[in-house]
Amino acid sequence: MPPDDSNSLVCRGTGIDLEAKTDQTDPLVTGVPGYLQDVYRWAYLEPLALTVFDHQAMVSAILWGNYHRLARGVLEELHAGERVLQLASVYGPFSLQLLDALGPDGKLDVVEVAPVQIARCRRLLEHHANARVIPGDAAAPPEGRYDTVVSFFLLHEVPEDYKSRIVDAALDRVAPGGRVVFIDYHQPRRWHPLRPIMATVFALLEPFARVLWTREIESYARHRGGFRWRKQTFFGGLYQKVVAERVDPPESGMAAP
Ligand SMILES: C[S@@+](CC[C@H](N)C(=O)[O-])C[C@H]1O[C@@H](n2cnc3c(N)ncnc32)[C@H](O)[C@@H]1O
Structure with a gap:
């Protein structure tokens, strides 16, 4: 029987991790869900993003x-x-x-x-x-x-x-x-x-x-x-x-x- 992955924190079909990562060494990503780090870091997590987008x-x-x-x-x-x-x-x-x-x-x-x-x-x-x-x-x-x-x-x-x-x-x-x-x-x-x-x-x-x-x-x-x-x-x-x-x-x- 295949394992039950209904509680998996990896997004099916994309392999993107949904769990908040706990990398305490990087204050830009502390507590941020995996998808945001993997897909939207450039748009929301880097200070430079504000210079580009916040207008x-x-x-x-x-x-x-x-x-x-x-x-x-x-x-x-x-x-x-x-x-x-x-x-x-x-x-x-x-x-x-x-x-x-x-x-x-x-x-x-x-x-x-x-x-x-x-x-x-x-x-x-x-x-x-x-x-x-x-x-x-x-x-x-x-x-x-x-x-x-x-x-x-x-x-x-x-x-x-x-x-x-x-x-x-x-x-x-x-x-x-x-x-x-x-x-x-x-x-x-x-x-x-x-x-x-x-x-x-x-x-x-x-x-x-x-x-x-x-x-x-x-x-x-x-x-x-x-x-x-x-x-x-x-x-x-x-x-x-x-x-x-x-x-x-x-x-x-x-x-x-
Ligand atoms: C609401 S969307 C708005 C996008 C729109 N293009 C804009 O002009 O900002 C972008 C914001 O959602 C935030 N965000 C994404 N996922 C979130 C979540 N699960 N909980 C709280 N904020 C989240 C991001 O950090 C980002 O600041």
Whole structure:
């Protein structure tokens, strides 16, 4: 009988190690999952990456000019005074825009795993007493309930098992009446001129992204009950926004007035 590898921490099909490596001699990677070290070191773990990528113009260019439209897709789901959990930091002013939308009574927690990004995000938010950067894994965010949980271009960067863990954790942290907002890649239409370019980028640099062309984000949730799901695509289908709204009935025994 073949050995049961269901608990293996090596991502099937890629051989990429999912386990956080414990190389205490390299502060750039301490606590960082294996896939991030193996695939995205150049983009997120090296200090030089900030010089290259941490600019509004660069973020917009990577998204083919769609950054504002996609960020607006998140901002329009927020309400002043809410508690928001952002899963992983984002280059550019994204977190500041969330704070603007939340106003002084809102609260923002950002969970980020890479030391260089934790430090960058703390600098970005240092003058905002209502924002915290929490070192940790988006697949195991801090306990607590939030009105909105945001995942902005995180899922396409993580292996399949991780996608499920992040989606489950996001759904678990949403308060009744709240929502999770996912913005990510999606399958572009057949005629889309960028389709072959994006397929090549994914093949060369982003091995966990292409699956979002064929698999719905909703399907990663292990328990989908209690949520109303909606989806919208942008820019010829290349991007998607998926919102899961928590519609749990009130706790049993608490009769509605
Ligand atoms: C959210 S994605 C956003 C990508 C987008 N292209 C941008 O402009 O930044 C990138 C961030 O996710 C972080 N990240 C990746 N996997 C993570 C995980 N499991 N937990 C927390 N943060 C993670 C990376 O360290 C990086 O800072």
